[in-house]
Amino acid sequence: MKLMCGKETLLNFINIVNKAVSSRTTLPILECILLTADQRGFTMTANNLELGIQTAPIDADVLEKGEIAIEAKIFHEIIRRLNGDTVTLETDEKNSITITGGTSRFTIMGQSGDDFPALPDVVQEEAYTLGQNELRNLIRQTIFSISQESTKQILTGELFEMKENALQVVSIDGYRISFRKSPLEHDFTEKSVVVPGKTLTELTKILSQEDEDKVHLYFTDKHVLFDLGMATMVSRLLEGEYVSYENNFTEDFKTKIIIDTNELIQALERASLVSRDNRKTPVRLELKPNVLVITARSDMGTAYEEVPNETDGDEMQIAFNPRYLIEALRAIDDEKVAIRFTGSLSPCTIVPLEGKAYQYLILPLRM
């Protein structure tokens, strides 16, 4: 292989495939990026066996075809620090690669491309399409409540439900449910799959922040492929039945408040300060006419907060893990939200003032 490529171009694509490089593994080849120059042009691939990323052909002058796997970390560092605008990559028959640029020349031992694991094959037939930034937000606004416990394997992923012209994304960790939905472009077959949380975390890092950039989702029984245009990401799906969640949501309430999202976050964060054990001390909410009183108490001391709001319904007292409320509220970009309460021992639900784009359900703590 021999080719020349712009340094910044190369660096951008390395940053993309890097998201699928293993950091700690017993298989050194998984810490590599596969460089390929063939009839398609110059591409790069990374694959940690859970998820893989392959770039689209990269703008480069390919002088000689070939393939090599090079350790991602050193390759990234060298390209990042080169002082020239153009990089020349050249391999020899002993699987070493010479990287030349500016005033530098590196020769690095690589591995044969033949040893690099192939990505799963996903035929790109029926596409589910939405804006990249839209998908990025859907994930960001739900990913925090996936289960961290590997005993509930299926809950370590997010439910992707494609139905009623929309993509619904759901995460549940046993204490709360996060639900978001967003319209999909054109007609499609209904589908329901569970995507691993790790995949989604890495995906958000490479999704564009522009909704004009589209992402197309393709599925097989076992895999999902995200086509971002400049790269595709392939991930296995989680197997098994996801938890049924719809019946937990209700439109009923005994008390509903409309409250400033940011003021409530700030007050909850302050009240959490008297907790020594990483916010596990409950906060008590007292719903009074047009004012929410938040209190917390620990061996360290007490906190008292007042947040004005529009209250509709009865006075009520209810306690929560403040972190759960804060994380849900932080995922909401609206200035104000509605929170529905049905009783001191029943979950509350955070919803938008209008529409049904999201619902966050949180179980209370016993006082």
Added chain:
Amino acid sequence: MKLMCGKETLLNFINIVNKAVSSRTTLPILECILLTADQRGFTMTANNLELGIQTAPIDADVLEKGEIAIEAKIFHEIIRRLNGDTVTLETDEKNSITITGGTSRFTIMGQSGDDFPALPDVVQEEAYTLGQNELRNLIRQTIFSISQESTKQILTGELFEMKENALQVVSIDGYRISFRKSPLEHDFTEKSVVVPGKTLTELTKILSQEDEDKVHLYFTDKHVLFDLGMATMVSRLLEGEYVSYENNFTEDFKTKIIIDTNELIQALERASLVSRDNRKTPVRLELKPNVLVITARSDMGTAYEEVPNETDGDEMQIAFNPRYLIEALRAIDDEKVAIRFTGSLSPCTIVPLEGKAYQYLILPLRM
């Protein structure tokens, strides 16, 4: 104690005294800030027994005198997150303090001020004075080569030599010597002390970046006091004789190069990339006519760099730990430096093109 104080003012002073708060200690009182309202006004003090900081009187309305020690972390977090402009602090006879501001009220358990350790008494007689930014730079540009080994206790600090109308700051770790000097204002008695590295690290965080702001240094046999105007820092000194270093510096050379500081740093950093073990792989320098060739080799591969320069003297080959060269060069703000070499097994010395404001001496490695 009862007083009212601006939130931002209070926060600024907390950030200063915080530098002397213990983070991990078996004595909980050392994790506290002492708040004092007396005839001097409102002041705050922290003391970790190695070093202590006391603020000047803080702009506040003192309604009632008194004293309390409050855990620094919770106090800092509460003040930082309050949403009002003014904070009211009020203690009761049970050593609890009520903090009120904006829509919040906290009551936090404190400790009696009587239990707080007093700062060492340093009579402020003869002052050694220089710009705060000047001292900040002197420390930043030498602190990296203090010894990390507690077996050489005296070398874990920096030598402060006040003589010949200047402050000379020296650090030595056995492999290199960093030397900086800066003029002092007005006449003074010659003096030579060793200040602990930890003290200097914390001091740089609160020294102003303006040279119009002065710092006055006062000494006793065992302590140094830095008067920054808005606060004073007191630290113990390290006891014992510092290493004699002057004879290591020489003006002689077999080869001298004048080289772009930043280009050399970049080339050394790139060459270090082929080292797996955190830059401990030596780099080899080949001094050729007007070009410095830098090479490195490890099981990972090889690096080759060329850096143009003005060479005066013989061709030479010499090897270094690249980190030592990089750290010294990074401490130099000049665009170009001179480097003097006397032989492959002798230290090199990095000096300014003109004057004697700094000297960095680095031992070579055997090739």
